[in-house]
Each structure stands twice: as C-alpha cells, then as structure tokens.
Amino acid sequence: MARGNLSETAQARIRQLILDRKLGPGDPLPTESELCELLDMSRNSVREALKALQAVRVIEIRHGFGTYVGSLSLDPLVDGIAFRAAVRHRRGEPSLYELMELREALESGVIATVAATVPADDLDVLDGLVRRMEREADEGAVDAATDRAFHLALYRSLGNHLLSEVLDAFWAAMRQVRDDLADDHQDPHRTCAQHAEIVAALRAGDGARAAEAMRRHFDGIRKRLPAA
Template structure:
C-alpha cells in the first residue's frame, strides 16, 4: 500500500476537525453532551481512523472535545488554559524587553476593569455586593499579618464583577491573573505595603457602592499602580 504523504494526512485531519465542529453545531450539542464514537464519526465524516484520532487530539488540546477514557467523548467546556500557557510563555521570554507582553496584558486588564466598574454603577441597587465586605475584611486581616494572599485578591475581583452576569468576565480576568501570578517571582518584590494593597481594594468597593464614577475609575488606576511600578523597574 502506498503511504499517504504527510501534507495530505494533515489536510485530512484538519478537514476532520472542521467536520467534528460542524457536527456539534448541526446537532445543537452543548458543553457536556456526548459525542459519537470514533467509528460513528469515521462513517459520518467519511475519513480514516487516523484522521479522526488526530482531529480529536487537536480539538481536545483547545477544549472543544473532552475525552474521558473509559467513559467516552463529550463536547468540552470553554477553557482559557491554552491561552494562559501561551501568554505566560511569551510574556516570560519578553520580560526584559521594554515592550514586554506582560505589560500589555496589565494595560488591557486595567482598561477592562475601568469599564467594568462603570457597568456595576449602572446596575445600581441590582448589583448585590454584600459578599465583598467579608472579602475586604479578610484582606485587611491578612494585611495586618504582613501579606495579602493571592487567593483573597482573586476572590475580590471575581465577586466584585459577578453581578454583571457575564461568565466570560470572570474567565478572562482569571486568565490575566493566572499569567501574572505565574510570573510574579520574576518581577521582584512588590513596592506596595500590604495595608496599601487592602486600602486600594476597599477604595474600589466604596466608590462602586457610592456610585461615584470618577472615584471608581481612579481607584482602579491606583490599584494597578504597584504592578506598573514593578514592570517599570524591570525595564530599568
């Protein structure tokens, strides 16, 4: 049997990937729904087993397909893990560059949060921010002991924007946070005392509660001041 050239095999695998995605859309499947077996996909898409397996492996890597050995294949749930890995890698190799990727990511997140606090103020009384007070109290308690934990910091932002009802906000901010957290040891010691960190978070919370747009935006920018300083220090 004549071997199929590699470019041809790759092309068929790419076609199989598109075929699987089209099948998911055509059947109206959603995250967690079971997918047809390999044999069923081969028959429906008219491709070889190797092409199907290569396609499924590629789709699994980007979270479109979830393969659970012993249970079957399912439509994957959206994940930004691949994006986090890529951004972390490229940010790491450009940390000493004046135009490093991490600085760009921080800038994007700062702009995003500046807009999100305005959306919260638009919600007014519909935005239930009650859970934030407990997180602020925990943050201030940690600051008194000398360090605000990354988990508390992340929880603050997650709960603050939850009333917006947009799950992508949490995932996207979480992705930015993950990249920064993985690179934190490369940035040197923080410039801000823990009590200042806690205060900047409280200022954001207080401004949103008061509906003070200018104060909310100023608080967001102040919150990112320490991060900008650490990045500027890397640039010399």
C-alpha cells in the first residue's frame, strides 16, 4: 500500500478510535507507541496521520505532555473557504458575491425563527451591541469584533451550537477575504442603523420584518464588495 494511503488509513482508524471510546475535546489519546500497537501500523504512518489530524483540529499534540482530542473547531473550514474565495476573486470570478449570498441565505432564513424565540435578555445584549456600534461609528468605523458578536448573539436562543458555528465560520471567512482586499468603504452609521432595525423587528416579534431587515443589511454589503 502506498505511503499516502497508509497515512489516510491511520487517520480513519484514529478517528474511529475517538468515536468508539466516546472521547471529546481535551481527552487524552493513547501514546504514539500505543497507537502503533492498537492500529497495527508503523510509527511513520501513525506519525503522519497525527500531523494531518492536528492540522484540521481533530487532535492536539502537546509536546512533553501527550496527544489529546482537539478542539474540533471549524477554523480549517474558514481558512479553506476564504482562500478559495480570494483565489477565484483574483481570477475575475464572482466568489465574494457567492460567499455573501450564502451568508445571506442562511441568516435571512434563520432570523424569522429567532423572532419567535429570542428572550428579553438576548435582546438587551443586542441593544447593547448596537449602542457599542454607535460609539465606534462616531470614532470612524464599527469594529469587526462587535459586528461578529452581534451576529453570534442573534442566534444564541436557538441553542443550536452547530448552526452558530457554521454561521460564524462564514462570517469569519467573509471578513478574512475583505480584510485581505482592504474593503473598508462602509458607512458605519448606516451599518448601525441596519443592525438597530434588525433588533427592533425582533422586539416586535415580526419574523418577516426581521428577514427583510437582514436582506437590506446584506444589500449594503453587496454594494460595497470590490470588483474583481
């Protein structure tokens, strides 16, 4: 069997070991020697597999301490999406529009559900973030971290961690590409007004209004996207 295939086989077996033992982030894995024996595979194949799994956050190697189940974060997905979009954008393809439209479809579709479930405490958090945006806008620009926190807080009441992580991954990918392209031509006060309208619609429990406010927000982003 080719060396690459052996590494892929070892990766699959280590993933299965994690599943079989019901391990989670931070749990220790067997040592490299123990894995070789458990998997009946060579040290080179196991070592290459561990390096590959570390790259995608499935495992974490803590030198001097051991090997553990990783964070299982979506950071590799973010990096992959952002790099793909940047490459295609520079080739004259509408990759930024495609990425933005995917975010828009997800958030506009979910926001109507949120309108019926968002608790008062979360609405207060969103109001606080809008006020922070307004202060930042007065200083020249809305901070990306504030915008990110707003979009995360929008969907917290659903209690769907995967949904929150996926939405945040697409937010981060879009932000990464726009930072790379120096896209800083937003009107910060208009951004604040758009976010405030989303919160007002949620306070009214009006899902259709919230979805329309979200679409208008993305219309603003769409108009600012740089040409290839």
